[in-house]
Amino acid sequence: METFEDFLKRILSIIFWLLLLSPVIIFPIFFLIIPVLGISIPTTNEFLTALIDPIKGIQLADKYGVGPSSTFFKIAAFPGFTFAALMATLIILYERKLIAKVQLRVGPLYAGRFEGVLQPIADLFKLLGKEIIVPERADKLFFWLAPILSIGLGAALLAVLPLSPNIYIARSEVSLLIPFAIIGFTPLVILIAAWASSNKFAFIGGLRALHQLIAYEIPMLISVLGVVILSGSLDLMIIVESQQQVWFIIPQLLGAIIFYITILSELERTPFDIPEAETELVSGWLTEYTGMHFGLLQLGLYIKFYALSLLFTLLFLGGWYGPAFLPPLAWLLIKLFFVITVVILPRAVMPRLRIDQLMRLGWVWLIALSFINLFIAVIEVSLGLI
Amino acid sequence: MQVVNQGGDQMVLHVGPQHPGSGHFRIIVTIDGDYIVAAKPDPGYVHRGAEKMAEYRTYIQNIPHLERPVIIDATGITLPYVLAAERILDVESPERAQYIRMIMAELNRIISHLYWLAIYGIFLGHSTMFMWPMGDRELFIDLAESIGGTRVTFSFVVPGGVRNDIPEGFKERALKTFQYFEKRIKEYEEIFFNNPLMKSRTVGIGILKKQNAIKLGITGPNLRASGIDSDTRKDEPYCLYDEVNFDIPVYQEGDSYARCMVRLKELQQSMDIIRQVLDRMKPGPIKHVIRGVMRGEPGEAFVRTEAARGTMFFHIVSDGERFPYRVKISVPSFRNLIGMSHLLVGSRLADMPAVYWSLDYWPVEADK
Numbered sequence: 001m002e003t004f005e006d007f008l009k010r011i012l013s014i015i016f017w018l019l020l021l022s023p024v025i026i027f028p029i030f031f032l033i034i035p036v037l038g039i040s041i042p043t044t045n046e047f048l049t050a051l052i053d054p055i056k057g058i059q060l061a062d063k064y065g066v067g068p069s070s071t072f073f074k075i076a077a078f079p080g081f082t083f084a085a086l087m088a089t090l091i092i093l094y095e096r097k098l099i100a101k102v103q104l105r106v107g108p109l110y111a112g113r114f115e116g117v118l119q120p121i122a123d124l125f126k127l128l129g130k131e132i133i134v135p136e137r138a139d140k141l142f143f144w145l146a147p148i149l150s151i152g153l154g155a156a157l158l159a160v161l162p163l164s165p166n167i168y169i170a171r172s173e174v175s176l177l178i179p180f181a182i183i184g185f186t187p188l189v190i191l192i193a194a195w196a197s198s199n200k201f202a203f204i205g206g207l208r209a210l211h212q213l214i215a216y217e218i219p220m221l222i223s224v225l226g227v228v229i230l231s232g233s234l235d236l237m238i239i240v241e242s243q244q245q246v247w248f249i250i251p252q253l254l255g256a257i258i259f260y261i262t263i264l265s266e267l268e269r270t271p272f273d274i275p276e277a278e279t280e281l282v283s284g285w286l287t288e289y290t291g292m293h294f295g296l297l298q299l300g301l302y303i304k305f306y307a308l309s310l311l312f313t314l315l316f317l318g319g320w321y322g323p324a325f326l327p328p329l330a331w332l333l334i335k336l337f338f339v340i341t342v343v344i345l346p347r348a349v350m351p352r353l354r355i356d357q358l359m360r361l362g363w364v365w366l367i368a369l370s371f372i373n374l375f376i377a378v379i380e381v382s383l384g385l386i
Numbered sequence: 387m388q389v390v391n392q393g394g395d396q397m398v399l400h401v402g403p404q405h406p407g408s409g410h411f412r413i414i415v416t417i418d419g420d421y422i423v424a425a426k427p428d429p430g431y432v433h434r435g436a437e438k439m440a441e442y443r444t445y446i447q448n449i450p451h452l453e454r455p456v457i458i459d460a461t462g463i464t465l466p467y468v469l470a471a472e473r474i475l476d477v478e479s480p481e482r483a484q485y486i487r488m489i490m491a492e493l494n495r496i497i498s499h500l501y502w503l504a505i506y507g508i509f510l511g512h513s514t515m516f517m518w519p520m521g522d523r524e525l526f527i528d529l530a531e532s533i534g535g536t537r538v539t540f541s542f543v544v545p546g547g548v549r550n551d552i553p554e555g556f557k558e559r560a561l562k563t564f565q566y567f568e569k570r571i572k573e574y575e576e577i578f579f580n581n582p583l584m585k586s587r588t589v590g591i592g593i594l595k596k597q598n599a600i601k602l603g604i605t606g607p608n609l610r611a612s613g614i615d616s617d618t619r620k621d622e623p624y625c626l627y628d629e630v631n632f633d634i635p636v637y638q639e640g641d642s643y644a645r646c647m648v649r650l651k652e653l654q655q656s657m658d659i660i661r662q663v664l665d666r667m668k669p670g671p672i673k674h675v676i677r678g679v680m681r682g683e684p685g686e687a688f689v690r691t692e693a694a695r696g697t698m699f700f701h702i703v704s705d706g707e708r709f710p711y712r713v714k715i716s717v718p719s720f721r722n723l724i725g726m727s728h729l730l731v732g733s734r735l736a737d738m739p740a741v742y743w744s745l746d747y748w749p750v751e752a753d754k
Contacts, residue, residue: 099513099514103518104517104518201399271511271583274736277511280401280735282405282407347513349514349577350512351507351512351515351583351584352511352512352736353583353587354586354587354734354736354737355420356420356734
């Protein structure tokens with residue numbers, strides 16, 4: 001048993017060694033690597049100014065290529081990873097409060113004084129403090145790789161999703177296809193996680209996830225083709241711009257419903273939370289993951305949640321268009337939260353389906369209906385309705 | 387992952403005892419693809435020797451001891467014990483005590499069924515159906531607490547009567563609670579029992595045929611779901627059950643959904659029984675006080691009652707000492723466990739929770 005004094009001694013010794021070693025690490029960086037690479041770094045004076053004055057800090061960040069208009073900032077902060085992670089934590093909190101209201105509970109209440117707004121932060125610190133347990137027989141490399149890949153794939157989805165006419169990370173002529181290409185990798189990550197866990201429940205959960213995701217990717221892609229036919233482009237920007245008069249959910253109602261169902265399945269949400277069915281499979285392919293491993297996998301899933309809800313908003317709900325009294329970004333976020341609510345709500349009123357029922361729904365019904373939806377789109381275009 | 391070859395494409399899964407869907411016991415399931423080819427229940431993890439321990443306790447000390455196996459249905463297990471002990475001790479309990487016992491037994495049946503319903507909801511992945519019955523169960527626990535004094539382990543029924551009279555204003559509160567809960571039952575039906583997804587998970591799953599139910603010795607709601615009109619309250623009335631009118635819900639299908647519906651209808655029947663009892667009750671003594679040490683006559687007593695999970699049977703042998711010579715309990719859970727492996731074979735792995743918990747198996751009760 002470690003006493004508090006031992007603990008203090010350990011901390012002090014760590015600080016001592018860090019101080020002792022820091023010249024060995026820092027001096028070569030300053031005097032060898034940076035001059036050789038030719039990177040300009042802020043002087044001490046500039047650094048201290050930036051700390052005191054945020055406005056000058058932004059100017060300085062612009063000068064050194066990490067300002068709000070730089071690509072680095074877009075990818076790392078807004079509208080990229082940090083924003084998405086914040087949205088993900090917001091979704092987690094919103095989900096818990098919403099489900100609690102349906103179930104006549106209060107949900108998170110104490111963290112952050114007001115309605116438990118800081119609960120996700122508290123959960124994050126709890127997960128950070130947990131021990132990361134790697135099973136003895138696990139495939140160590142892949143076991144560690146899966147959480148990283150999961151969050152990487154979630155973040156990669158954001159690359160081409162625009163938030164408003166001038167807020168986007170990258171623009172591509174086929175920006176609709178890129179998210180689907182990335183989603184196609186998800187079963188691989190799940191299978192890696194499941195297989196590396198060396199656990200029967202995780203293995204069965206992984207196989208179920210594999211069946212489920214593959215069964216639902218095809219109708220997902222075909223249901224979106226209707227939108228492509230109506231707008232005549234694979235560029236998300238142009239798709240949104242062509243919804244200026246009428247949102248595509250009106251001519252493409254069937255497609256929107258199919259896309260919504262496939263989103264539920266893709267995110268493994270009730271009634272399609274079959275891979276994580278806790279009463280038969282403990283926690284499915286997440287069974288062996290603990291601590292921040294689990295946190296990263298969950299964060300990856302919720303970033304994917306955000307990205308797919310955003311995709312639904314862009315494809316069917318007219319993106320950022322709305323009456324002019326609110327800025328485009330505000331309209332987008334309002335619609336986004338409407339979609340998120342609709343995606344969350346089935347969890348409150350539906351039980352879990354069985355894998356064979358889900359497969360029949362996917363392969364038989366949804367694929368057939370998505371082809372019908374495709375013909376509807378063709379007819380609408382040929383009649384000149386849109 | 388290292389895969390051990392089990393022969394063919396089969397895989398052995400140990401569901402429990404540390405598993406969110408098992409409770410304090412284990413099912414060793416052999417699956418071939420998605421189908422269960424063999425299911426071997428493995429109870430005994432919470433065996434404490436309750437029957438043997440009962441031989442070293444007096445008749446009064448045995449009451450809190452013997453309700454431990456199934457605290458969720460405490461009156462359901464203490465009532466038959468007390469009825470048997472009364473025969474050994476040769477005492478009669480007054481009429482009002484009989485009525486209060488009936489109230490407690492039916493309240494406990496509701497509490498137990500609501501607990502079952504909550505767990506069944508979460509077993510099917512329906513989290514709202516977990517929260518609602520758990521919340522509404524508190525109302526009935528409050529009612530029972532106002533009579534018995536504690537939330538679950540009442541130790542309320544004693545040889546010769548009951549410990550306390552029902553408190554002032556109990557009738558009004560009970561009727562108000564029932565009125566509220568009848569509205570809630572309709573909401574349960576809307577969100578869960580009439581939900582097409584829930585029906586698709588339970589209708590036609592785990593069918594227990596009439597002759598198999600008799601052959602395997604199934605009791606209680608599970609038996610009534612298989613089309614057999616059998617209820618100890620009607621067949622061999624104890625307390626004053628022959629004075630009240632109530633129906634026994636019987637379903638012919640014998641599948642998981644029928645077992646659910648039987649329990650849902652029994653909630654209504656239990657409330658009706660309590661209403662009638664509250665109307666019939668007259669003021670009077672509640673306890674026949676026994677002076678001195680309780681020492682029974684040498685002899686035996688058998689009592690059978692209808693607990694929440696089925697027929698609860700007590701056999702007490704006395705040799706005239708302060709302690710019973712032998713207490714034998716035949717619990718409904720253990721008898722329903724026999725049907726489990728029969729029902730699981732041939733169903734899908736995902737149907738395991740739907741079948742398993744529809745039997746309302748309580749591991750602690752079965753292990754005693």
